Amino acid sequence: MIRALTAFFAGGLFGAGLLVSGMTDTQKVQGWLDIFGDWDPTLAFVMGGAILPMAVAWNIAARRARAVLGNDLPEKSGSEVDRNLVVGSLMFGAGWGLVGLCPGPAVASISWGGTGGVVFLVAMLAGMLVAPAFRARMNRMATALS
């Protein structure tokens, strides 16, 4: 139960941060991605500002055996840049540029994003549902071709 409360708090703080920083503003996001047009660089500072406290947290985590609530801390991530990472990221970026919403802001803005916001979220959830099958098929085809 405590774990759920702290997760709610973290989600709420994350959502508030997305709202305040402009990450739920689709046109601002598209303006940031629009490097060949009227480029708005401010969101780069948002990302940089988020990375700093997170780097401190990873540093603290490296010196601790367990999280405050007792479970193990996440292990070191792999370093393999594979097909899934590249293809998935390229697909994600294309969708993000097209509408201006990534997963966090899509949920955070759901109460005011209108019909379009709801349709986007439903399509995103559907995409997440079929993603394991998509990944398996893509890798089968790639193996067959090689």
Place this chain on the structure above:
Amino acid sequence: MIGSAGAFYLLVNGRVMGASGIIGGLVDRSGWSTWLERAAFIAGLALIPALIRPIYTVPVLTYVTDNLPAIIVAGLLVGIGTRVANGCTSGHGVCGISRFSLRGMSATIFYLLSGGIAVVVFRHFLTVI
């Protein structure tokens, strides 16, 4: 605030704060054993901004295009892409780069690149957005 939320979630709950992973683990049931923690995070993510926005002094606008096929295609791309790549802006971008993860940094380069190309193509050439 985004970074503090990620730092809190890491040190207190012991989890990487990646929005697509937290949501996707519920959708495909791969993270079903921690469903309550995931659901609580998502509830906070949806409810707290809903409560803040009316009292926030700066207007918060989220303009989603009227082009319905574009919205559906974009949603599918974001849903499939983040799960196949195992992370999005928060997981790979914020949490990955901050631990100097090669995967996080590479993913960020690839999604920013294709996002930039998507805006150029759809805004400047096809003018659908």
